[in-house]
Amino acid sequence: MAAGGLIGGAHATHRLDDLADAVGLKPKPQPDPADDRLLRSAATAQAALLAAVEATAARHTALELAQFVAIGREQLDALGGSTAATDITPPPDDQAAALTALVTAYRSESSARAKQATAAASPELARVLASMSAGLFQCARTVGAA
Amino acid sequence: MTTQTDALQRRLALEHEAVWLYPLIGARFDELTKLARTSFVTHRDTRDEVLARLRALGVEPVATELSYDVGPLSSPAEAREAARSLEAGISAACLMLVGITEDDVRQYSIKSLIRSARAELTWGAEPQAFPGLP
Numbered sequence: 001m002a003a004g005g006l007i008g009g010a011h012a013t014h015r016l017d018d019l020a021d022a023v024g025l026k027p028k029p030q031p032d033p034a035d036d037r038l039l040r041s042a043a044t045a046q047a048a049l050l051a052a053v054e055a056t057a058a059r060h061t062a063l064e065l066a067q068f069v070a071i072g073r074e075q076l077d078a079l080g081g082s083t084a085a086t087d088i089t090p091p092p093d094d095q096a097a098a099l100t101a102l103v104t105a106y107r108s109e110s111s112a113r114a115k116q117a118t119a120a121a122s123p124e125l126a127r128v129l130a131s132m133s134a135g136l137f138q139c140a141r142t143v144g145a146a
Numbered sequence: 147m148t149t150q151t152d153a154l155q156r157r158l159a160l161e162h163e164a165v166w167l168y169p170l171i172g173a174r175f176d177e178l179t180k181l182a183r184t185s186f187v188t189h190r191d192t193r194d195e196v197l198a199r200l201r202a203l204g205v206e207p208v209a210t211e212l213s214y215d216v217g218p219l220s221s222p223a224e225a226r227e228a229a230r231s232l233e234a235g236i237s238a239a240c241l242m243l244v245g246i247t248e249d250d251v252r253q254y255s256i257k258s259l260i261r262s263a264r265a266e267l268t269w270g271a272e273p274q275a276f277p278g279l280p
Binding site: 141 | 241246249262264266273274276277278279
């Protein structure tokens with residue numbers, strides 16, 4: 001099942017409450033349907049990013065990306081996603097090119113989460129997505145400095 | 147319930163603290179002078195932005211204090227820790243604003259959050275999954 005699948009259907013009503021609980025925020029009782037779509041989209045993108053980080057970590061062990069894998073899992077867990085059946089392009093064989101690709105992916109996802117945070121109706125979802133955006137930005141900076 | 151004004155006042159109080167702290171760090175530790183100067187300029191400009199936003203709302207901005215309790219500052223490591231702690235507090239204040247504002251102000255708050263998350267790294271923090279969240 002793709003990451004977004006866990007959030008759809010009957011799960012949708014409670015997903016934002018679970019998310020708010022996971023990060024210590026007060027749950028909102030009735031999430032906006034548009035927010036569920038935002039959440040599903042963010043989880044799918046986050047699953048793809050995590051898969052890319054994991055693949056890069058496996059191919060280039062010298063890069064020591066374990067902390068970034070852990071961060072990615074924490075973020076994906078908060079969104080209620082799964083990495084199962086996530087298709088990604090294999091990372092470049094060249095280590096420097098692989099790092100560059102990761103930095104680009106982190107920056108892109110940071111911008112995407114910021115836009116989603118701006119659009120979110122729920123204050124709790126807006127905060128979680130904005131915080132994720134900042135966390136992804138930190139990852140881009142740190143990976144890029146390696 | 148926290149209002150936009152409350153959250154902006156909290157943010158301004160932290161910016162006042164940053165404008166107080168960074169010159170102190172720069173003056174005490176040569177190895178941190180350049181970094182502290184850059185941080186001071188950034189926070190001075192941000193303080194002025196937040197002041198302007200509060201005045202535009204017709205609110206009297208909180209005043210700066212004579213000094214702040216930032217913990218010990220007897221070594222560069224302690225100075226870095228004080229800076230990290232302050233920047234983390236600013237991240238939390240920005241994130242509070244994200245949840246109680248919309249559109250342009252929310253966008254501004256998100257940009258501010260990313261800037262403070264970057265500053266946390268600059269002062270030695272490790273990357274986190276959720277900067278600004280408890």
